[in-house]
Amino acid sequence: MPEYQLTWKDKRIIWGTAIDIEPLVGKYPNDSIRQGVNTALDWNLPGGIYRAKEVVLELDKLLEAMLVQLGEPANGDPKVLLDSLQANLAISGRTSSLPLGPLALEDKAGVELTAQAVRISEQLVSWAREINSQKRALAQYGPETLGELEFRSHCYGHTLTPAAIQQAFGPSGGPRVMQLYNEYLHQFVLLRDALLPFANWEQVPFEVQEHTEFKGLRFLEPARKTFLTRLLGKDLTHKSIVQYAQHVVSSGLTAAGYGFQYRLGTVLPAGLGESARTAARYLLKWHPVQTIQTEDAEDLAAVSFDYEYGDYYAAPRNEAGTGILGNENILPVSEDHYDEPSIARLLPNAGSDRTTLRISLNMEDREFTVDLGQLFRGQRFLYRPQENNNANATVVRRTPISLHQAANILSHPGLVTNADGIHFIPTGGNELVLWALLGKLYPENVVLLDIGDEEELESAHAVGKGFGTKFLVL
Template structure:
């Protein structure tokens, strides 16, 4: 069941992953993790296409998203341990914690048959849970997956995997009053999850029964599948997961096997794309909807959007929001308006956008508004100013701009260097309202765009052509910003967005 070659291969991969995690923990400046405060982070002098991290601009304004709803997932309300039948969960809506609780009878059945440990030996429960923790970690011989830290997208997924794994173990340890069937038997194919040496002796020793390993194997695999299914969500604990009565969705988390393999193949071999992340999330929560060009979606129990727009901390991950943008539809897919931004209509900076001296200091309000129908439904970020003017930008393009932008790191400095350069100053409001349709293209030189808060920042990132765009907080040095964006095309100019809280 556990060939020597497989164990050696996992040991080598685990050692490599362990070294990467050790380096990250000891020297966090070497490998960027998820988006962090710009004043605590370091820009690497490496191509931004390989290692570039989105950093959070700490602002207090936010975007209004739909109509808040209260969902009360019931979790498991039916019998799961049917002797001779594959393991499954009753149809219903589950939080991740409830899925862990619903799978607990598998673990309890194994523990029941193993019985108490000899004096001085750890209880079977502790040994089995410790093995699961090793399967969910990334730096152990028993790790179910290893993630190479070759770029920021995979580093962020690796951090996610560790965070989710630790939380699932907390859930496992806190489960109490579990009902189980001592007579339960299940046929569960070996999934290659390695056992720690002491657990191997426990499961195949004199205390065990022949069928217990299959029950424990099913338990391990359900937990690994749950961890991997939650990777796209930065607020994974809040996600409500529907389990339907369809034949291919009865066996707990087994229905995600195919999409999991596809997603993990990308994680292991290339940069993680927004398309694969959203596709994985949709298959878990809204499996009948198309993910060909989606940026987010609404399903029966809420809405899933790019995390940054919903008070999240990531430009790559998604965020579950307990709201409905359209209460008349159960499922809606929100698409990118521009599938290929290279072919977008291009606009120039209008002359009206050159004078920022008389602009209001009061920031705008923002909300998400859907337009279109069917496969043509898109989400717009609607920005409303106090004087009644309004502008809209495509949320898909804003998310793309957010991922592509460079964020300035380091301490705040003086702005005196701005006077030494040929800098054209614009207000975000004038640029957004007066630049016409299409994406605003750069002209030669440096264009400093002053934005009031996160709302104008997000709108600008959806309006500016996403090349040579740098974001900094008010008070940071313009020289730092230009240094951060120096990898762009020669003589193409730069947009520097200065964000005031």
């Protein structure tokens, strides 16, 4: 297999071996509707590799069985039931299963996951409507088989819309139909919540192992409960998001770093291959790549990727020096324009007890490497000029701004800081250089600029911790 390449604009990041998971997805040894332990027909997700849409296809069988048992079209209206699903997956309203909207989460992780919940819910409902309109299950099984589907679904308090209540408990409804609908709703809720960590959630393959004691995605319930407790309690960290993602894809990993490899690919923070200015800081992204090499992808071991410096506060630090002094009101003039590097590589270091990744790039006839985990940590901790969240910073005495070359900063071992002052590092618009700097600078008072004009500089003086040295990166 060829090397995996992540491309954006004119830049590329290359690493590992690309893997093809398409032959594995959607190949199941059993049918989801099969004979139960008694005479009734039962439903369960068969063991295998799924992506989100494959699960929605299997869940539609429950809805179609409901409609048959309600007597479609006179009593079973799919629009009413699908509208209730939409209301259940919404982030606000009486029927919401995850009421993030009223919480008004303001922490960065909460804001990202709230927007993510909206995106996923809308697409899942759109797929559910599309697939149900095709009546695949009815064509595959016929009304007699769907009419026999019956099982016990333990209630989890999902609230229905009044119209859905009228259908499910109306003259043609009752407990049997309600059990099907409860399972339908609950599986969609589990699916939506399972996908929350992943920016490219539609593409993520995950393994479902069939269990006799619970159905479908219910194996995720313990991890989901822990994850949502931290999210709703506004105590969500990047590490806890990674831990949850590892459970979702059945990686088998318990320890968590900033990313991981499992047998269906590699999961890293979503910022890789995106602009550091706009990229998500807490979401993850799945890549179809075998990062740590093995001879056979089927035998691919799960690996957690660790930071080079587990505690960045205790990491070795080196001072950037004075640089070229300017004044405090304008950024020093720089002639640096980095047409290179256009390619970076990820270099794994798999030791006996931990695995780290470094990103390597060539600039000015030199090779620079930076710990990949520290790079993402730097992006999570950076400040933006419009984030005026520290009024005390505005009263800090300004000092002349020193100009530094990116190559000089990257040449230092450990993390780079300074005793005091304001320090400006231009990147010449090169995103690879920018990302590398975020992994090299001590992540305390780093401000990422957009244009560097007088107004933005004024705003940049007002953000940060209000003490210590400050680095401005453009």
